[in-house]
Amino acid sequence: MKKPLACAISTAVLGMASFALPTAVLAQGEEADEAIEEVVVTGSRIARASLESATPLQVLTAEDINLGAETNIGDYLNQLPxxxxxxFNRTNSNFDINNSGVVNVDLRDLGIERTLTLVNGRRFVAGVPGSSAVDLNAIPSAMVERVEVITGGASAVYGSDAIAGVINFILKDxxxxxxxxxxxxxxxxxxGEENDISLLIGANFDGGRGNATAYIGFTDQGAIFSRDRDISRIDAVSPAALNPRDTTLELFGQVKPFFSSFPLQGRFDAGVADDQGRRLTGFNYTFLSDGTLVDSFDTNGNNRAADGFNRSAFRTIAIPTERFLAATNIHYDLNDNVRAFFESTYSGIDTNAVLEPFPLxxxxxFQENADGGIPLAYENSNGDMISHPFMPAEILTVAQGNGIEGVRFRRRIAEFGPRTASNERQTFRFSTGLEGSTDGGWLWDASITYGRTTQSQISEGNIDTTAxxxxxLSEADPDNPGQFxxxxxxxxxxxxxxxxxxxFNSISPEAVAYITADKSRNATIEQKVYQLNMSGDLFEMPSGPLQIAFGLERREEESRAINDTLTVRGLNSGNIxxxxxxxxxxxxxxxxxxxPILSNQYVDYFGFGTAARHSSYSIPGVGDTTTFEGRFELKINDDWLLxxxxxxxxxxxxxxxxxxxxTETFAQVTDPCAGVTNTTPGTRAANCRSIPAIQSRIDSDPDGAFTLTQTELQGTGGLQGGNPFLFEETAETFTLGFAYTPTNLPDWLGATLAVDYWDIEIEDAIELVLRNNVLSLCYDDPDFQTDPDPQCDNITRFPLGNTQEGALDQVNAFEExxxxxxxxxxDVDFQLSFDLDVLGLPVPGELSIGTVYTHVDDYNIVNAPGARVDIEDGEIGSASHKWNSNIRYNWDNLSMQWQVRFIGESRIEDGDIPSSGCRQRNCFVDEIYYSDFQLRYRLPGSLAGANLELFGGIENVFDEDPPVxxxxxSDSDTGTETTAGVYDAIGRAWYLGFKASF
Known part of the structure; x- marks a missing residue:
């Protein structure tokens, strides 16, 4: 006989797409008549006699999680189509030092901020400062009874952030x-060695009135370095990145070696360039390994082999992570109708990202001279003009002959050693309260939930630019001859x-100590949630009771991320x-x-549900909001549910x-006024000419055009940040589907099929307006000269009379x-299970086959009105076709699973090559299949009083290489030479383990 929970999950396939395999399919016969305890399923607050749902739902059981064999439940969930x-995950966050090692999920690829994460139906504190994104490192897999995933808008039931859907972790209790x-x-x-050990303890007490379940666990995941994989051991670049306009170049090959232009020994520019950045005279110097000073370019005009640095020798694919978890789930029946509960989670997570030495x-x-380099002459402590005492005479002489003010240089500060970013994160959360029922059958609960995440980060290997x-700027020491x-x-x-x-190695340890300036960041996130919920039968209708749920909720969110003073001022190896x-x-x-509208009359059941939520925010731009939901379900018979x-x-x-x-940025933008002449037609050109500095430059240009220099075409300063005047984004979501569970099959055969169409449309979406779109919104505005677009306030140009008059000075971009x-x-879910011996096969046991498939039909983003449509469907990360298929075999004490994951052919980011450009070159990476295998065996009897289960498996069985x-x-994750959030950048791995139950 099946346990009650298994029965409930079995019935769930009538009302949801389930990732669980068909071992949970409800068999026909006496088990179908078992009573099922009322439960609350994600997507509704109303308890029902099964897990049937009018909203598509996926359920993962503890058995699925065990057979998935991932130590982090977030890594397992990210395999769902x-x-x-x-x-963020362990293999794509090494270069994001603030969030290195964080693991989160992103339903429908709509952004982590649009996926709501719950534990036992209540919110979980965020793990990324300033956001609502939960770090799934903080949730212990062994404590999870099941995971329910609803893929559709659920704000009316749960509030903000549930636009793409909800992930609800149900803990063992x-x-x-x-x-x-x-x-x-x-x-x-x-x-990449991983060691994981955990202990789960549970017991009833006081005659069964209470239960206490506790968990502690420790995981140690070792580093995997870029230098230890063929694809990433040598610095490389996509050929198309060298010349994007050359359509003959491959997009997905590698030009290697493509070393950094910041070598260990330095490169020193003593030359002169014209207004377009072309070198007219002079040399670019470097040193050979024996200390010989040479031109950086050989006789063929190519960089010397010595003039470069292989950053991949230091970079990391997988970040070393240590994780300690502790959790409790306690409940006690105060009487027959009231239960007290307390659940808590603590996680301590340490990660250590490693990067190449700092490039200076x-x-x-130096900003005081036009050439931005070491001044050729400066005052010493006596007021006399001197030259830099360490500068080679040849460089000094050539620079002086070329009439420049300073010698620019680029140098890898290897004397520091590699840069590191150590993050210590601690998350503590508890939820406590009372729940119960009335004599009339009403259910209620009242709870307080508090969560706190702290982050302490130290980044070493950085430079105090003032120091x-x-x-x-040094001189000979008059008190110590031969010293400086x-x-x-x-x-x-x-x-x-x-x-x-x-x-090489010319910076002394004492100098390193003086110029070193470690970065620090301390962040705290706090969340408080107060809830009161009640549900029950309002009154009886001809087809059954009209059910209602209602409640109150108050939520308080606070976040702060504080950087060290130098970082805030942009004086610590980076921008402000x-x-x-x-x-x-x-x-x-x-x-x-x-x-309920109909029950056992013409059809088994026909009814509808509706929900509404009114919210009052302290955010001025949001204020009061109302969300609502409507749903219909038609259970025609035991076979069909629409x-x-x-x-x-x-x-x-x-x-x-x-x-x-x-945050300060100096990224390149495209000036919409570039090339405008006095005769250029159109609104944009007229708006550009209305700016006096631009018109003056057109009039003085030999070609009568607004022509920009190479310097002006390069990086433009500006800020990218938030906006206190934001209001809420709204989404219209729609689903339509069916579940088919044939009942006329033999007892030994079970099958289900669920198909659901989904549509999500978000308006007023909150996104950082791209800086090029800021410029377009401003200069394409027909009312530019009388009532300019607000985005024009984010643009400044050099004024009339400046040497760069009319050129862009700053372009700011903010969330809008x-x-x-x-x-x-x-979404499609097909499940099938059958007994092998019934088929006459010589092999006993049960075989289960399950496939979950997602097709992304359309996914379009428009960053700002009038901007081009960014077509996301089919891109890397949003493949048009993805599926997971599992074959599971169970016989007595033996279990085996073979899982195949498929990611369809995918296109590169449209920002690199517009979709139209794919007609000229191959923009696609091939489809890929990943296979994982696991074998589990439960030893018969007991060993020293323990029931022992042994297991082992292989991840990425065929060692599939990721696409280059x-x-x-844009899709390249630094250090991996692939998209490590989508494809396996690690390769085949083997694992062994045991589970002992007492």
Missing amino acids: ALGQPL DFEGVELSSRYEITDESD DSDDV MRNAL RCVDAEARASGCVPVNVFG TPNVQGEFDVDEVYVEFNV RTSAARAIRAPNIEELFDPG NLSSIEAKGV ISAGL
Whole structure:
């Protein structure tokens, strides 16, 4: 006989697409008559006699999670076809030092901020400062009873953030016994070792009135370095990145080696360039390994082999991660109608990202001369003009002859060693309250949930640019012949030590100590949620009871991320990076109805449900909002269930989107006024000419055009940040589908089929307006000269009379409610199970086959009104076709599973090559299949009082190589030469483990 929960999950296939395999399919016969306890399924607050749902739902059981064999439940979930490319995971976040090692999920690839994560139906505190994104490192897999995934708008039931859907982790709460498990994994390359050990303990107490379940676990995941994989061991670049206009170049090959132009010994420019950036005279110097000073270019005009640096020798594919988890789930029946409960989770996670040594550009240090380099002449401490004492005479002489003010340089500061980013994250969450029922059958619960995430980050190997400038301006020490000192007396008093950047290992340890400036970041996220829920039968109708659920909720969110002073001022090896802090709260009330129309009359059941939620936000731009949902379900008979739902969902802006003051950037933009002449037609040209500085430059140009220099065409400064005036984004979601469970099959055969169409349209979507779109919105505005578009306030140009008059000075970009997003597709779930011996086969046992498939039909983003449509469907991360198929065999104490995951042919990001350009070159990576295998065996009897289960398996059985997506393409994750959030950048791995139950 099946356990009650298994029966409930079996019945669920009538009302949902289920990732669980057909071992849970309800067999025909006496088991079908078993009573099923009322449960609450994700997507509704109303308890029903089964897990049937009018909204598409996927369910993963504890058995599925075990056979998935991932130590992190987030890594397992990201294999679902309905999920897109995660913003962060262990193999794609090495270069994002603030969030290295975080693991999150992204339903429908609509963005992590549009997926709501719950634990036991209640919110979980975020793991990324300023956002609502949960770090799934903090959720223990062994404590999870099942995972319910609803893929559609659910804001009326759960509030903001549920636009793409909801992931609800249901924890074990009635466990009895002791379960000790351990697992060891290693890759084919003998790296990336993983050790996992956990202990789960549960017991009833006070005569069965209460149960306490507790868990502790430790995981240690080792590093995998880029240098240890063929695809990434040598610095490379996509050929198309070298010349995007050359349509003959392959997109997905590798040009290697393509070393960094910041070598260990430095490159020194003593030449002169014209207005277009072409070198007219002079040399670019470097050093050979023996210290010989040479031209950086050989006689053929190519960079010398010595003039470069292989960054891949230091980079990491998989970030080393240590994780400690502890969790409890306790309940106690105060009487027959009231239960007290307490659940808690603690996680301590340490990650250590490794990057190549810091690349220093003299432009980051010197701004006082036009050439941005070490001055050829500067005042010493006596007021006399001197030259840099370490600069080779040949470089100095040539630079002086070329009439430049400073010698620019690029140098890898290898004396520091590699840069590292150590993150310590701690997450604590508890939820406690009372739940119960009335004599009339009404259910209620009241709870308080508190969550807190802290992050302490130290990034080593960075430079204090002010200290570096002081150390580079040095002179002979009059008190110590043959020694040198810093020119600035105050700097000397602060411990300044001269720096020599000319040559290999020329920076002394004392100088390294002086110019070193570690970055630090401390972040705190706090969440408080107060809930009161009630549900029951309002009154009896001819076809059954009209059910209602209603409740109140208050949520308070606070986040702050504080950087060190130098980082905030942009003086610590990077651009200005401000602190981000803010808070908001929301009060909500909701109501939900389930209305039966027909029951056992013409059809088994026909009814509809509806829900509405009113929210009042402290965010000025949001204020009061209302969301609603309607759904119909028609159960024709035991075989067929038809369902549809429509909803209006919202997402309120998060703290980072609201309160980020803006991070400095110097990215390249396209000036829409470039090339405009006095006769160029159109609104844009007329608007450009109305700017006096541009008109003056057109009039003075020999060709009568607004012609920009190479310097002006390069990086343009600006800020990218949040917007305190944001309002909520809204989504219209729609689903339509059916579930088919044939009842006329033999008892030994079970089968189900579920198909669901989904459509999500988001208006006023909150997105960072691209800087080029800022320019277009401004200069394409017909009312530019009388009532310009607000985006024009984000643009400044050099004024009339400036040497760069009319050229762009700054273009700022902020979060705006200007984007629109539309995504639609189909989910299919087919499950089949049968007994092998009934077929006359000589093999006993049961075989189960399950396939889950997602087709993305359309996925379009418009960043701002008038901007081109960004076609996302079919792109890497949003493949048009994805499926998972499992074959599971069970016989007595033996279980085996073979899983195949398919990712269809995918196109590169349209921002690299517009879709139209795919007619001229191959823009696609091939489809790929991944196979995973696991074998589990439960030893008969007991060993030292324990029931012992052994298991082992292989991930990526056939060692499929990821597609080559090299640097220069947007989809390339630094250090991996592929899209590591989608494809396996690690390769084949083997694991063994055991589970002992007492």
